[in-house]
Every structure is written in C-alpha cells, then in structure tokens.
Amino acid sequence: MKILILNGPNLNLLGTRQPEVYGHTTLSEIEAMCQAKAAELGVAIDFRQSNHEGDLVDWIQEAKGQLDAIIINAAAYTHTSVAILDALLSVEIPCLELHLSDISQREDFRKVSFVEKASFAQIMGHGPDGYPMAIEATVQHLAG
C-alpha cells in the first residue's frame, strides 16, 4: 500500500511561519513523523511539497494507477483551486483533506474548501499530529 502525501504553498516554511497558528515543527520533522507512522503500519509514503499549483496537479495525475490514496494539505489552494479539485476527481483515488489549523474556525475565506468535494474525510486542527492521524485514517479507509 502506498500513500501520496501532498503539501501546498508555504508549508515549506513551517517552523518559522506564523508559529502562533502553525506551531514550531518543520515540514522535515513532519515528514519524519509520517515515515515513523507508515513504518508502524507497514505502508509506504511519498511525501512532497510544492509552492506551484501545476506541480500538485501533475503529481495527482501521475498517481493514477500507481498509488492507493492521497493525503493532501493543499494549503491556500484548498480555498481557490478548481484545478486541484478536478485532478482529484479525475484520478479516482481515495483522498483525505488535511490541515494543521482548523479552517472552520478561521477567516470566512478559509471556510470554503474545494478539496473537500473530492475527499472521503477531513482532518484539521490537530497541528502536526494530524499527519500521522491522517495516515491511520487512510489505512483504515482502504482496509474497510
């Protein structure tokens, strides 16, 4: 079982970016948390980040027939990107929407999620711990 974990714009800055909102954990540390959880569950992960919408669309398209599930923190593109939604709907791979913060409790513009329309579940508001939680939820979803 292989899970693609995608991270959108500005998540490369985690650790120093608005720590009052996103905490002090870096994206590399989150990747290590994901690798540990994946090893524990006996699954493989492919962990990626890009600031570019088209990269995310390309990686979603390339996953078709190659990967079993997608976990995506599309960051700001969550709230704007029909292109990412269309890519997720095209590949017919189960998708889980992930956020560090609780987007339902923030500004109104963050309450709109295009990614939600292609996702079997959302995990938000758990900070970095949401990543291993998302892996567990995805493995359970695939098993069920």
Ligand code: DQA
């Ligand atoms: C985020 C929430 C988004 O609204 C924001 O644009 C991000 C990060 C989160 O993980 O909480 O960049 O996706």
